[in-house]
Amino acid sequence: MSALPLIIDTDPGVDDAGAILLAAASPELDLLAVTAVAGNVPLDAVVANAGRVLALAGLAAVPLHAGAGQPLVRRQVFGRHSALGAFGDDLVPVRPVAPRRRGAVEALVDAAIGGVERGRPVTICALGPLTNLALALVQDARVAAGIARIVVMGGALSALGNRAPWADFNMLADPHAAASVVRAGVPLTLLPLEATFQALLTEADLQRLEREGALPARVFARLFRASDRGDPVRFGRPGGPVHDALTVAWLLWPELFRTRDAAIGVATAGEVQGHLHADFHGVGDRPVNASVVRVVDERPLLDRLIARLCALPDPAGALEAVAS
Amino acid sequence: MAPAVQPRRIIIDCDPGIDDAIALLLAFASPELELRGITVVSGNVSIDLTVRNTLQICALAGESGVAVHAGCHRPLVREPIRGLFSGPTGLGKLDLTAPTRPPAGRHAVAFLVEALTAAAEEGAPITVCTMGPLTNLAVALRINPKIAAGIERVVMMGGAYQVPGNRTPAAEFNILADPHAAHIVFSSGLPITAIGLDASHQALSTPERVAMIEAVGGALGRTVGDLLRFWDRGDPARFAGPGGPLHDPLVIAHLLRPQAFATRAAAVAVELEGALTLGQTVPDWYGQTGAAASVDVVTEVDADAFYGLLAERLAAGRRRVVA
Numbered sequence: 001m002s003a004l005p006l007i008i009d010t011d012p013g014v015d016d017a018g019a020i021l022l023a024a025a026s027p028e029l030d031l032l033a034v035t036a037v038a039g040n041v042p043l044d045a046v047v048a049n050a051g052r053v054l055a056l057a058g059l060a061a062v063p064l065h066a067g068a069g070q071p072l073v074r075r076q077v078f079g080r081h082s083a084l085g086a087f088g089d090d091l092v093p094v095r096p097v098a099p100r101r102r103g104a105v106e107a108l109v110d111a112a113i114g115g116v117e118r119g120r121p122v123t124i125c126a127l128g129p130l131t132n133l134a135l136a137l138v139q140d141a142r143v144a145a146g147i148a149r150i151v152v153m154g155g156a157l158s159a160l161g162n163r164a165p166w167a168d169f170n171m172l173a174d175p176h177a178a179a180s181v182v183r184a185g186v187p188l189t190l191l192p193l194e195a196t197f198q199a200l201l202t203e204a205d206l207q208r209l210e211r212e213g214a215l216p217a218r219v220f221a222r223l224f225r226a227s228d229r230g231d232p233v234r235f236g237r238p239g240g241p242v243h244d245a246l247t248v249a250w251l252l253w254p255e256l257f258r259t260r261d262a263a264i265g266v267a268t269a270g271e272v273q274g275h276l277h278a279d280f281h282g283v284g285d286r287p288v289n290a291s292v293v294r295v296v297d298e299r300p301l302l303d304r305l306i307a308r309l310c311a312l313p314d315p316a317g318a319l320e321a322v323a324s
Numbered sequence: 325m326a327p328a329v330q331p332r333r334i335i336i337d338c339d340p341g342i343d344d345a346i347a348l349l350l351a352f353a354s355p356e357l358e359l360r361g362i363t364v365v366s367g368n369v370s371i372d373l374t375v376r377n378t379l380q381i382c383a384l385a386g387e388s389g390v391a392v393h394a395g396c397h398r399p400l401v402r403e404p405i406r407g408l409f410s411g412p413t414g415l416g417k418l419d420l421t422a423p424t425r426p427p428a429g430r431h432a433v434a435f436l437v438e439a440l441t442a443a444a445e446e447g448a449p450i451t452v453c454t455m456g457p458l459t460n461l462a463v464a465l466r467i468n469p470k471i472a473a474g475i476e477r478v479v480m481m482g483g484a485y486q487v488p489g490n491r492t493p494a495a496e497f498n499i500l501a502d503p504h505a506a507h508i509v510f511s512s513g514l515p516i517t518a519i520g521l522d523a524s525h526q527a528l529s530t531p532e533r534v535a536m537i538e539a540v541g542g543a544l545g546r547t548v549g550d551l552l553r554f555w556d557r558g559d560p561a562r563f564a565g566p567g568g569p570l571h572d573p574l575v576i577a578h579l580l581r582p583q584a585f586a587t588r589a590a591a592v593a594v595e596l597e598g599a600l601t602l603g604q605t606v607p608d609w610y611g612q613t614g615a616a617a618s619v620d621v622v623t624e625v626d627a628d629a630f631y632g633l634l635a636e637r638l639a640a641g642r643r644r645v646v647a
Contacts, residue, residue, distance in 0.1 A: 180401045269597035
């Protein structure tokens with residue numbers, strides 16, 4: 001079986017870095033491009049971070065495209081861990097890959113239309129606000145036809161929000177883009193917060209990454225430690241979620257996820273702007289448009305994730321030797 | 325006759341549509357304008373039809389050189405709505421020959437980004453004339469905000485400022501069809517001339533004016549006459565007479581004869597949440613919001629001057645096509 005053509009649309013972001021590294025470590029996936037969108041941090045910083053993570057992953061040849069710098073309509077908000085900003089040499093000691101001249105939205109449009117023409121539609125992991133995807137899907141009907149599936153990290157159905165009481169960050173940051181994308185007629189897999197809260201990377205896991213991995217795994221552990229992602233009261237145990245990495249994990253190991261079909265939509269107006277609602281029971285009249293992850297098989301998932309990250313070799317041109 | 329001054333560089337963004345078609349014909353016949361390209365958007369009818377109609381109107385006027393770029397196939401967020409007064413094809417009862425050329429290979433948004441970036445670099449900004457929902461320009465602005473430096477001004481048909489809406493009691497069609505795109509454009513800080521229903525309802529296509537256009541003769545006079553007859557709303561109680569409000573050609577007329585228009589400056593916001601008022605354009609006449617008054621809202625039109633100009637230019641265009 002040939003590798004799945006994949007684009008990662010991302011706003012790195014520590015957990016985004018985990019997703020890119022996992023994709024890099026997975027021969028089942030053919031990473032065509034990384035498209036960056038303002039989200040966790042401003043656009044300049046997400047582009048620089050994505051460039052560093054690509055270099056760290058040994059993917060310097062994968063094209064990086066800069067996308068939208070602000071949401072479609074609402075005032076811009078940044079992520080909870082935005083204080084981390086742009087990763088410095090101290091955190092990710094590699095020379096960043098520079099973005100291409102061509103923008104992210106154009107790259108997405110061309111890749112999708114190319115997918116139609118080649119009869120091989122692309123899969124997209126959407127790890128940030130959905131601005132780039134909304135701007136691409138509105139341009140040409142062939143864009144939706146050329147996307148096999150969008151795997152979205154977003155929504156907060158029973159866990160409710162992390163950035164607002166009613167919304168996760170990605171939906172809150174650009175609710176209009178999200179509403180537009182979920183109605184675009186592209187098959188969706190959704191990883192809402194209550195799913196990503198089921199896979200917590202613990203201190204023992206981080207130590208394993210540091211002990212068994214080369215630079216990529218060690219840097220991922222370092223990034224993970226750089227901002228406190230744990231919330232023992234909320235999660236009932238120690239550890240921090242790896243959110244975005246689960247989108248790539250779902251593509252690799254769907255057997256570790258239980259999903260349910262739903263009709264999902266996003267509120268663009270009113271007090272709960274950015275709330276993603278999911279109709280699992282056919283209460284409304286909207287057709288099913290998403291497969292929503294409900295249960296994650298945590299331990300095998302984290303073990304496989306860690307094993308993949310630890311298998312990534314040191315990239316060429318690292319600024320820091322791997323001290324043991 | 326060569327124009328006395330450097331022609332004004334423009335891009336027309338449209339969704340023909342009967343009034344768009346007439347606006348294009350007016351622009352083609354105006355040597356003061358240097359048409360750098362036409363971008364087309366889904367609006368009055370679907371994108372396939374608006375593109376086809378644009379190409380047909382170009383062919384009718386002998387405009388084989390101007391690039392026609394197909395644009396966005398739906399609004400940014402909301403579901404599409406269609407125009408009510410241009411018929412199922414978008415060009416009334418016209419039966420024009422099929423287009424003889426395809427649209428340009430480049431998408432309208434990519435073209436706008438490229439052309440406006442180049443215009444900014446050359447220090448020769450372009451006037452963007454919009455006649456449909458603002459999706460193409462809004463998408464371009466979000467993809468690359470720096471293109472604003474390549475825009476001299478946006479001259480827009482859209483909105484209802486001191487008068488009721490047309491598609492709903494509160495909203496004019498172009499804004500209602502993509503209110504989020506309109507928000508992006510109005511909040512961009514770009515200098516805008518907004519020609520809304522306040523203006524176009526003063527420019528009714530009365531039977532006398534239609535007769536004057538038909539008297540131009542030839543294919544152009546006949547075609548525009550047919551379009552205008554189809555355009556008659558048949559609602560003299562509402563419009564204070566027979567005819568229809570001729571929206572989009574006012575955009576081109578404003579470039580040619582600004583003295584025929586009176587404007588008033590305001591910041592304009594677009595209602596995005598109201599159950600009854602979605603797409604309403606809300607002008608801030610008194611500076612109450614603190615937003616910069618970057619929009620010149622057209623409040624009055626010299627309708628006779630406008631129709632006189634249209635007839636004069638169509639006659640010149642007819643001579644050009646024949647020659």
